[in-house]
Each structure stands twice: as C-alpha cells, then as structure tokens.
Amino acid sequence: MPIRKLLIANRGEIAVRIIRAAHDLGIRTVQVHSQADAKSLAVELADEAIDIGPPQAAKSYLNKDAILDAARRSGADAIHPGYGFLAENAAFAEAVEQAGITFVGPRAETIRMMGDKVAAREVAKKAGVPTVPGSEGRIDDSARARAIVQAIGFPVMIKAAAGGGGRGIRVANDLPEFERLFPQASAEALAAFGDGGLYIERMIERARHIEVQVLGDGRDVIHCFERECSLQRRRQKVWEEAPSAALSEELREKLCGSAVALAHSVGYCGAGTLEYLFDDRTKEFFFLEMNTRIQVEHPVTEWITGIDLVGEMLRVAGGEPLRMKQSDIRRRGHSIEVRICAEDPADGFRPWPGIVGDMRVPGGPGVRFDSMLYSGYAIPPFYDSLLGKLVVWGEDRAHAIARLKRALREMQVGGLKTTKPLFAALADDRELAAANVHTGWLEGWLETNASRLV
Amino acid sequence: MAKKQTLSPLPGTFYRRPAPDKPPYKEVGDSVAIGDVIGLVEVMKTFYEVKAESAGRVAKFHVENEAAIQAGEPIADLES
Numbered sequence: 001m002p003i004r005k006l007l008i009a010n011r012g013e014i015a016v017r018i019i020r021a022a023h024d025l026g027i028r029t030v031q032v033h034s035q036a037d038a039k040s041l042a043v044e045l046a047d048e049a050i051d052i053g054p055p056q057a058a059k060s061y062l063n064k065d066a067i068l069d070a071a072r073r074s075g076a077d078a079i080h081p082g083y084g085f086l087a088e089n090a091a092f093a094e095a096v097e098q099a100g101i102t103f104v105g106p107r108a109e110t111i112r113m114m115g116d117k118v119a120a121r122e123v124a125k126k127a128g129v130p131t132v133p134g135s136e137g138r139i140d141d142s143a144r145a146r147a148i149v150q151a152i153g154f155p156v157m158i159k160a161a162a163g164g165g166g167r168g169i170r171v172a173n174d175l176p177e178f179e180r181l182f183p184q185a186s187a188e189a190l191a192a193f194g195d196g197g198l199y200i201e202r203m204i205e206r207a208r209h210i211e212v213q214v215l216g217d218g219r220d221v222i223h224c225f226e227r228e229c230s231l232q233r234r235r236q237k238v239w240e241e242a243p244s245a246a247l248s249e250e251l252r253e254k255l256c257g258s259a260v261a262l263a264h265s266v267g268y269c270g271a272g273t274l275e276y277l278f279d280d281r282t283k284e285f286f287f288l289e290m291n292t293r294i295q296v297e298h299p300v301t302e303w304i305t306g307i308d309l310v311g312e313m314l315r316v317a318g319g320e321p322l323r324m325k326q327s328d329i330r331r332r333g334h335s336i337e338v339r340i341c342a343e344d345p346a347d348g349f350r351p352w353p354g355i356v357g358d359m360r361v362p363g364g365p366g367v368r369f370d371s372m373l374y375s376g377y378a379i380p381p382f383y384d385s386l387l388g389k390l391v392v393w394g395e396d397r398a399h400a401i402a403r404l405k406r407a408l409r410e411m412q413v414g415g416l417k418t419t420k421p422l423f424a425a426l427a428d429d430r431e432l433a434a435a436n437v438h439t440g441w442l443e444g445w446l447e448t449n450a451s452r453l454v
Numbered sequence: 455m456a457k458k459q460t461l462s463p464l465p466g467t468f469y470r471r472p473a474p475d476k477p478p479y480k481e482v483g484d485s486v487a488i489g490d491v492i493g494l495v496e497v498m499k500t501f502y503e504v505k506a507e508s509a510g511r512v513a514k515f516h517v518e519n520e521a522a523i524q525a526g527e528p529i530a531d532l533e534s
Binding site: 036056351381383 | 465466467496498500522
C-alpha cells in the first residue's frame with residue numbers, strides 16, 4: 001500500500017531532505033523532535049510536529065517507544081529513520097513492523113545480518129565478492145600463520161583479536177620480520193588484553209574508499225554507480241564525489257556488479273551502500289561492510305543519475321516494484337559534495353554551536369545546497385555538527401571543482417565558524433585536482449596546510 | 455567562607471562521570487585543587503573537561519549528571 005503519512009524519525013538536514021521527497025510524492029509528513037529542535041527547519045516544513053522528549057538523543061531520537069507512540073497518535077503509516085540514530089537498529093525495525101507500520105528500509109533480519117561484520121563477510125564470500133585477504137578468524141600457531149601470510153602476501157597487519165580502535169596492530173613487511181613480530185605480538189596482546197589471540201590481514205597502504213549505491217525491491221536489485229569518499233578526517237568523510245576518478249570502465253562494471261550480486265543474494269529491499277577498499281597499487285577492491293540506509297553523501301549519486309533516491313525508497317517501501325532496470329541507469333558528468341559543519345578548522349575543528357546570522361545561499365547552474373539552516377536559527381549543541389551539504393555538478397571533474405570554488409565564494413553563513421575555509425583551500429589543491437588521494441591523504445594535508453585554514 | 459562558582463565554558467550536555475560505569479569525578483564534600491576535572495561537557499559529540507579554576511571543597515552541584523547546560527551556567531559551588 002502506498003505510504004500516505006510518513007513519520008520522520010531523525011533531525012537536521014536529512015529530515016529536511018526526507019520531507020522534501022515525501023511532499024514531492026504527495027505524502028503527508030510528521031516530524032518528531034526533541035525539545036531542543038522545536039524551532040528546527042524540519043519542524044517548520046513538516047505538516048505536523050510531535051515533541052518526543054528532552055534534548056539528549058538517548059531520551060528523544062533514540063527513544064523507540066516515544067517514536068512509536070507518536071506514529072500511532074498521528075496515524076502515520078510509515079517511518080523513515082534517516083541515517084544514524086535508529087536507522088540500523090534491527091530491534092527498532094522489528095518493533096515498527098510489529099506495530100503494523102511500514103519501516104522505510106530493509107527487513108530487520110537484513111539489518112541484523114549486515115550489522116554483524118563476520119556474518120556480512122560470509123555473505124560477501126558466498127556471493128563471490130572479494131574481502132580483504134586474511135586469516136579468517138584467530139590464529140594461534142605460528143606454522144599455520146606462516147602458511148597464511150605467504151598466501152596473502154606482504155605487507156600484513158598482525159592484529160590482536162581482543163584489541164580494537166587501532167590498538168594492538170603491528171605491520172610486517174616480509175617473512176623474517178613477521179616471524180620476529182608474531183610471537184612478540186601474541187605475548188603483548190596477552191599482557192594488554194588478557195588474550196593472546198591474533199589474526200592477520202593484508203595491509204593496504206594506499207587505499208581509496210569507494211562505495212556502491214544499490215536499490216532493491218526485495219526481488220530485483222540495481223546499482224546507481226559508485227562514490228569515492230577517500231577524503232576523511234578521523235574516519236569521518238568530508239568530501240565525496242561520483243564517479244570515482246580512479247576506476248576504469250571495466251573495473252567500475254566489476255565493482256558495481258559485485259555489489260548487485262551481494263545485495264541480490266540477501267533479497268535486498270530499499271536503498272543501501274556497499275563500502276569497499278580499493279587498492280591503488282594492485283587495482284583490487286575488497287568489500288568492507290554494507291550500510292542498510294540512506295547515506296549523507298547520496299546527493300552526488302542523485303545528480304549523476306537523475307534519480308531521487310529518497311523518493312525511490314518511499315515508493316519501494318510502499319510496495320511498488322523498482323521503476324527502472326539496470327539498463328535505464330545512465331550517468332552523466334561529475335558531482336562533488338562537501339560537508340558544511342559547525343566547526344572551526346583554524347582551531348582544531350572545535351565545535352561551534354551558535355546562532356545563524358546573515359546568510360547567503362549559493363545557487364546558479366550546477367549548485368544544490370541541502371541544509372537545516374535559516375537566519376536566526378540557534379544550532380543546538382546536542383547533536384553532530386553537520387549543518388548541510390554543498391553539492392555541485394559539472395560536465396567533468398574539473399568543471400565540478402570550478403563550480404565548487406564559485407559556490408563557496410558565494411556562500412556566507414554569518415554568526416558561526418564553519419568548515420567552508422577547509423573546502424576553499426582544498427578546491428585549490430593540485431593533488432586533489434589530479435584525484436591523487438587516498439584515505440590517509442587529508443590528515444597529512446591538514447598537518448602541512450594548517451595556516452591556510454583561516 | 456569564600457564561595458566560588460565553576461561555570462560551564464560551553465553549551466551542551468554535562469556529565470559528572472568520565473564514563474557511565476565509572477564513579478563521579480567529585481562528590482559534594484570532596485576537596486578540589488586548581489586544575490582538577492570536575493565534569494565533562496559534550497558539545498556536538500566532542501567531550502571537553504571542565505577544570506576547577508580555584509581550590510576548595512565542593513559545596514553544591516547546580517546541574518545533574520546528563521543534564522543540558524548553557525555556556526556560562528554555574529556547574530558547582532566551591533568553598534575555601
């Protein structure tokens with residue numbers, strides 16, 4: 001049954017984006033909000049608004065009962081979770097369905113399976129999708145370890161099974177080094193974590209982050225090409241583009257085909273993204289994980305394909321089969337998105353909540369500005385710092401960068417510090433213009449270019 | 455007895471503990487030295503330590519654990 005009334009269980013720019021997609025389809029909207037968001041743009045744009053609790057996310061946007069109660073009270077027949085918060089919470093998806101309400105996303109079991117790294121890796125392998133070569137679980141004896149590293153090739157990472165967040169990792173460049181480090185790493189892991197278990201993984205020195213957008217209706221799955229998001233700071237993406245400048249047509253077809261095979265094997269329903277590491281040296285790609293939701297950077301895909309991804313999510317959730325076949329999906333030109341955050345790049349990216357002053361919104365050909373901003377809006381300190389996304393399109397990558405520079409010059413957000421100076425400096429960078437980047441590139445660039453960020 | 459207030463440097467969410475399963479940094483009655491951490495303020499998912507700018511004994515907390523706080527709002531009274 002087509003959705004008639006949609007509850008948006010999120011906030012900020014993505015809530016605004018979902019409301020727009022719903023209104024384009026003639027769907028009425030209910031915006032739930034914390035007390036800190038009573039004056040948000042999403043609340044203003046939605047047909048109805050319901051207060052679901054105190055500012056802290058744990059007491060509002062993560063409060064499943066309050067959200068379900070709001071859905072019942074307002075008569076909403078579907079809930080869109082956006083990204084973050086409850087978007088990949090299988091128990092929430094289940095509770096929504098049990099309440100007789102449509103969850104705009106895949107089935108709870110798909111969310112659960114893809115949320116489990118080991119299970120997701122298994123699914124990938126069964127679908128014939130490459131994963132980072134490694135020891136498949138923990139490995140205790142050094143003879144087996146030696147056989148494995150010779151099969152996967154150097155350099156390798158030796159990781160403590162009980163470690164995490166980069167702790168307990170050693171890199172071996174050849175066999176003698178490996179034989180020296182392996183027992184050492186095991187003893188150290190035992191001392192540090194009380195567990196000497198290790199596992200081994202191929203080390204990819206120059207990796208790009210490339211991801212594939214898929215759309216499914218539970219029977220068919222199509223892809224909408226890839227995005228490259230190699231520019232990251234503290235593992236957070238800051239600049240995303242489509243297509244990736246690093247892929248040949250042949251590689252692109254292989255990569256996107258593998259994503260479709262994986263999503264098809266789980267009967268995927270809705271919009272999803274498969275994240276890969278791309279080894280620049282060997283031109284191999286390896287599946288990392290699948291995000292079972294809409295992503296922040298979806299607009300770059302929308303712009304090169306002409307597809308309203310959020311709109312398609314709503315149609316599929318309402319029971320429509322996919323409206324397009326793979327052969328209908330064409331790409332044209334190049335799109336770049338930069339994340340405008342309330343942070344001061346000149347002061348270690350210190351958060352900068354405050355009141356939005358005078359604003360100049362960039363526009364003109366090839367410019368899209370998705371944000372939650374308006375003049376006089378007091379940005380609450382309780383949530384992440386993303387204010388909006390400046391998205392540009394050009395006939396090719398150079399044209400897109402030229403438009404990005406122009407749009408950044410036009411954009412003014414008074415009263416706050418934002419990440420705009422970071423993007424103005426990046427848009428002038430020669431290496432970035434040549435797409436000569438990898439996932440560690442931006443952090444290195446920030447160390448040498450700090451003085452340009454004022 | 456002189457009373458001094460420690461104010462929140464930033465708006466956000468105030469925490470009295472370093473982690474949910476850890477004891478509070480300071481209890482009422484505890485003595486505090488200059489630079490001692492008395493709580494955390496979470497601003498846009500980043501955590502800042504609130505440090506005492508004077509020495510003394512904690513007389514009172516004005517904000518509860520996990521409560522919303524404004525910049526410049528008093529967090530605690532210290533007596534010296």
